[in-house]
Amino acid sequence: MEAKHQHTAISTAGLLIALGIIYGDIGTSPLYVMKAIVPGLIEADLVYGGISCVFWTLTLQTTIKYVLLTLNADNNGEGGIFSLYALVRRRGAWLSAVAIVGGAALLADGVITPPVSVSSAVEGLEAVYPHIQTVPIVIAILVLLFLLQSFGTQIVGKAFGPIMFLWFSMLAALGVYGILQHPEILKALNPYYAYNMLANRPGGFWLLGSVFLCTTGAEALYSDLGHCGKGNIRISWVFVKLCLLLNYFGQGGWLIAHQGQELNKRNPFYELMPDWFLLIGIGIATIAAIIASQALITGSFTLVAEAIRLNMWPKVRLNYPTDVKGQLYVPSMNRLLLLGCIGVVLYFRRSEHMEAAYGLAITITMLMTTLLLSMWLRTKRVPLPLVVLFLVVYGLIEGSFLVANLIKFPHGGWVSVAISLCLITVMYVWLRAYFIKRRLTEFVKIDPYMDALKQLSNDESVPKYSTHLVFMTSAERATEIESKIIYSIFQKRPKRADIYWFVHVDTTDEPYTMEYKVVELAHDDAFRITFRLGFRVEQRINLYFRKVVEDLVRNKEVDITSRYESLSKQHVTGDFRFVVLEKFLSVENEFPLVEKLVMQAYFYIKQFIASEDKYFGLDTSSVKVEKVPLVITPVRDVALKRVQ
Template identity: 90%
Template sequence: MSDTQTLVDGKATATAPHAHTAISTAGLLIALGIIYGDIGTSPLYVMKAIVPEVITQDLVYGGISAVLWTLTLQTTIKYVLLTLNADNNGEGGIFSLYALVRRRGAWLSAVAIIGGAALLADGVITPPISVSSAIEGLEAVYPGIPTMYIVIAILCGLFLLQSFGTQIVGKAFGPIMFLWFTMLAVLGVHGIVQHPEILKAINPYYAYNMLVNTPGGFWLLGAVFLCTTGAEALYSDLGHCGKGNIRISWVFVKACLLLNYFGQGGWLVSHAGEQLNGRNPFFALMPEWFLLIGIGIATIAAIIASQALITGSFTLVAEAIRLNMWPKVRLNYPTDVKGQLYVPSMNRLLLLGCIAVVLYFQRSEHMEAAYGLAITITMLMTTLLLSMWLRAKRAPMALIALFVLVYGGIEGSFLVANLIKFPHGGWVSVAISLCLISVMYIWMRAYFIKRRLTEFVKIEPYMDALKELSNDETVPKYATHLVFMSSAERQSEIESKIIYSIFQKRPKRADIYWFVHVDTTDEPYTMEYKVTELAQNDAFRVTFRLGFRVEQRINLYFRKVVEDLVRNKEVDITSRYESLSKQHVTGDFRFVVLEKFLSVENELPFVENLVMQAYFYIKQFIASEDKYFGLDTSSVKIEKVPLIITPTRNVSLKRVY
């Protein structure tokens, strides 16, 4: 019995990965609500970052031109037209892309770790800067208002709501963001009317002139880059909306963004020679009677942008866990909606990080220094992975070289320009990224160390002894069905520690022994299982093949497998106790999870010793593996087993009399 089957039964079924790939009005609204929050709120702070206190015409024209061509080259061509094609069964994002190409070189894991960590670091900076930029607009109406505390209150409320899911609120995201982008366009037209000549900034010469002839012009690329920081979200949320909906909705979004940027440029040029004095050109476009309404809409849009980043961070962590790049922390699924994921530990870390950023920088203009540096690194890593994907697709080498040269040059320039921010706050995002990179490196390195040195034995020689133990009535029965979680990839092998647990560490007599292995696939939504009968009606191995985006509810899936086997009369799960068998009572199931700890009997190489010490230090702060696998805690036994990575050398002991 070795057929591979698919799990399709109610909750055990993964949501269809292409739910929104068909182009539709609903799909376009969903795209507006989910993926454009970050890039859509950039007009709140981009021009304020580009233009210093004194407004000059060359700077405004150059800044608007640079924004236009950045959105065109970076967002439209690289992400919307090229990168969206690199979908993993309809899913996108840096880890989905890594899963497509990781077999082409072990070094690619470092690229994915750096890019993923930088993207998570961006998730700590984006909510504070978006919400702060919106709330600070209140100062035009209420001078001296303590905006910092309002921002912290909004962020706390936002993070506290995460555990309930965003199913109801999510339905309103699309219409609200449509209203936001429409407002951007209308305000932009109002600004363009003040100085129609601003449309000449379409000419890329003005961007070139700013970068080359304006003193310090090149370093302004760090501010210009803020207009495209949300481009990575377009790719990460590909599975929610589908490339068709993203590409069509982007035409509308880009038009609205550009109209607003040009409108801000028109307002700025009409005030050339003046000083901004803390004024935000975005809010300056608004008529006085509309200011409070506009600030309200901007605040809601900023909250939606923050929500999208938080949800994206949860998805990123879940993918990293299944790719063995992050500790197996507890994952919750508050609703049945696809993508609705809640990671309690990450929620707390993000909340603390966001509050710390607000308290440290206090003002959005100060946060701009920390913003952009991390996401530039993510984009560079995506470019590297995308070039490997193009090679896998047998694209012409000349085309691949041109792609790497053009986008390596563009993103390299943005990175160099952003480095000037490092002493002024950029170090914050770099420090956060380095912490996350360290955790990911430790977890992945420890995984390979354990896998390489864990002892596996052939399971076949133990089958006769297993059947004898099952029938030995002198040994108290441990469970009717005893289920072991196994990491052995070959179905003919088993960990020696499991054999030790069954026969020596309190002999565990059971009617049927089950060995369950979970294999994470490179496809996002695989849900298959394979059953191998090791000993007739006495021992079975179940191998689950689950995609890296599938919820690991092993308790539920295993029950579904057993039901299928019973229905096909391949196994009898009735209790073998004589009194209970007459009543056709189903036997109990008990799971055993082996939890390793670092033995003192080791002589490790220096680096591996540091990695493993750090690994077990982090491990003590996270939930045990049974919670990650979704096992019923009332029927789980956790057994501590020593992990002896390298045996100590022979010790000379002298016997005395």
Template identity: 70%
Template sequence: MEQGNGHHNLDKISGAGLLVALGIVYGDIGTSPLYVMQAIIGKSRINEEVVLGALSCVFWTLTLQTTIKYVVLILRADNRGEGGTLALFALVRRHAKWLTIPTMIGGAALLADGIICPPISVSSAVEGLEILYPNIQTVPIVLVILAVLFLIQVFGTKVVGGAFGPIMLVWFSTLGILGFSHVIQNPLVIKALNPYYAYQLLVEHPGGFALLGAVFLCTTGAEALYSDLGHCGRGNIRISWVFVKFTLLLNYFGQSAWLMAHNGQYLNGRKPFYELMPDWFLLPGIAIATMAAIIASQALITGSFTLVSEAIRLNFWPKIKLKYPSAQKGQLYVPSINLLLFIGCVAVVLYFKRSTNMEAAYGLAITLTMLVDTLLMSYYLYTHRYNMWLVIVFLVVYFAVESAFMLANLEKFAHGGWVSVLICTILATVMFIWLKAGQIKAQLTEYTKLATYIDALKELSRDVSIPKYATHLVFMSNASRTSEVESKIIYSIFEKRPKRADIYWFVHVDTTDEPYTMQYKVDVIEPDDVIKVTFRLGFRIEQRINLYLRRIIEDMVKNKEVDITSRYESLHRHNVIGDFRFVVLEKFLSYENELPIFEQLIMKAYFFIKSFTNSEDKWFGLDSSAVKIEKVPLIIRAIDKVNLQRIYG
């Protein structure tokens, strides 16, 4: 398998790396024991056959789905050291444009997961207080925790992030110890390792197949192992997973042992997870569980920020404000997404109120992400010339397994599953509108050859009868070819208002499929008159064009490729550097259009969404004091018949 030339050695293993992996990778999957066995039993009478069958399903799900699919196979498909659904898509999209829509659905499902996971994790942990204080109202506590969690995002996680690893180490150790203490009381629970019990539950037990929806909750978060590849490294994730899986299984087996000891009874609000704890440990146990749930939520929030930033640069999402609270890698804050997640989480808590009610909403959307990962990975294996039989087996096996989970989860649709599907649909629709509108604009943007206007630009530059607009005039251009610019730029220079400048710069930014590319190319089309700069920036690189262009010009001056001093005689004698002014063309939909209804809806929705997003100059990181925004009409299909008659008299 092709190894990514990442920014660090992916297979390197270190104690610090293992601790970091525990802190940021396993939050979601690591807090699943809080609610999985409870979701499986639900309001039914505890049945030993169901317990053993469900436990067997949990074991084989964690083995097949999490261990083999993600830890063993998908972690190998890194994109220059980075992982995740969008990073995997970037690896294969040149060969498979048809995977664009499935990828958007998978990304939207991950964002939907970021709205459901924090409420269910925190609620499950906090509800443990009801054992000690039966009349306590947990919803306000959950809301306060979530509010604080989202409020501190603006500061980044640098300060508290260092504690995540040790806390999660304590959490997983607690899971293992609690589980082991009950397994030794009922060793027969080990029988669940036999897949026959899973088969018996799914095929022979009435309603057994529907329980797969609850079983699936044990593997939600598996995709985070891949998404956090760049933060932790493949080696650290694989080694730490051995410990994490062992402690998770010990806890699931321990809960099952407790359930079997209460065969024939109803849970009646009891939580199998907390029933493992001795009375003296309940309060500290609840505190540890709550901290683990908060860390799990933080991991989902951070993952959502990263996902959106990648989606923006792949033109899947509107250009919204991104902030970097510190210089530390991975420190990203997206205000609008933070607000969206917070509102969504609060709505989920207020609507469902209890974690048991949220279980139905959780899991359905994430099966879509896993199905998409299966499609993308299959195509990755195919394009990297793996044995065709291996590709087919991988695709068929995992598509079948995940489709089964999907069908089982669909049975929860009416009980709350519709919430995650609705969220996913809304987010995927936004992505589709943004992508489709971009395609429509790209198809109808007219380009012209720069060479045609070189003489005119030189004449304009030397025409003293026209007031100088700027010493250096910089246009942001979408034209990827060195020899071209948009016709609208030429119109802006010569016709809208003649813009006289000493040097005309045309800057194009190309987003690459590799995450951390930082390259540029300079084409001096006409020395000291017309220059084009092309940036090649990875989809995880912040577009700080103002800074980057300044560095490029400094290098060009040093190499005597350009003279940037003012051409005013009095200023030139004193080597005064001329001013720089940026022009950004912002399109609006012209009224002079005849569009099919579908395209009308797409473009209207696009411009409506765009009204809430960052302007182009802010997105490119330009100095706002030196930027001119020019609005230009986007005429997609001009009206050719106008029944207008002149009358006389």
């Protein structure tokens, strides 16, 4: 109950951090949404219809689907598409494909969001300095932002919270000013105007692609659930939505007051500002755009960490810069996102060109979330007609957005699709390779080898390899061990030790589980430790193992004093040595074609990633990484002929 309370608890600090971390993406959409809907001639039906579409999209999509419904699907307080998948994955193997497609599309969106947000803000300077070069400024800001990531989002959240409060207050004030120019804009609350634009205006349906930009941050909002809790998000959303709507309606009021004119490169967001406030407003908008980028970067780190635990991503190093739960930093992903963002800025150069690529990928993520959420609703015993209604309503809404966004494909949308496909390929290869390796790893009963292990431990004719020898094992049953470990101990080079330890790490579907279990395999000679760690717990096996050994010594269950006679008298603790078996692709194989391609891709990618001992957090000075062949199908008939 206490954990549940923490996920829903509301606090001033939590509300402030929610403003700083959660709403950056959705909060800066007023910078470019109306500019995208009304790119040229300002017409009344277009403005009223566009504003009406934005209002109902924020209500149906962001408020009802995400804030009210999806936030309930938390995995012990954690959100995001992979947390949702972890809750329902037992209901069908096909759901892994849904999670992979949705997760990859969201990561791809993380490459587009920072450039489009920062560019939209910085381009406001052109109103004051018409010939300014914005591209170098945008790249410099992005580089600085990604360099800040290693300090953790707690520091960022505390610094950004008050700034975002100022940003949303500014949105509301400018919006009220715009509404006063043409109060009749409030008629756009009527959904008829949205229907009229979509159904009766030539090409009106395709404008949904631009309208969709107002809700792109909703998925990031769900991904960042673990940072603030649903209670803080729901309360702060009331304030955020009010400020956003006031600004959209204010821009609509300004546009109606100037109907019949050509908008050209003018941005209605900046046109609301009085001349004396313009530079201040651009400065605040630029900082808010940096925070918008932060929301997606934070969400990307969370997604990658969860994908690793679900065997959908290479085991890259994860850092935890602060002690706050949910705060993490993925150095490799940080570098990839930075390179991707710089590439997007250099390729598109202007925000209006980036908007063409923006939104297509995130629509796919939202559709995948809808599918997974409908499965989750069934697990909660929601009546089937209601689940079908949810699926049909949001399938139609998001399907319409997807079709409308497809028009963006030749104009830049292909970039986000191409990035998504690359990420989908990596995730598919990693998950498929995991199942192939698991199927081909040979496990044997450990009991028959215990006597031989004791004899080896006491055989003084064999040089001692280590006082304590620790093997990382993937065997899920305590009674089994990989045959490769038996081979490593007895045949590769006999490894004599006083005590043999077999350590297995079991990743749970709950985020913060930290449990362990000890089984004594042979009295004072062999032990098995099983760690049950949540999918958000840092893998610091070296530290956890020492803690377990200390507990065993304190309880007098094991004696870790060195058994060398001279050292034993001095009560010297023996040394510990870890052995990690790393598989490589044997040349002695006959593959099925698909498995051959998957495993070749798997081992090709693996060579660019640090070895597993780094992922497990083992001391490099006391680790031995042994290469063992992965034999898929050994060549059985070799046509050799003996000659004299």
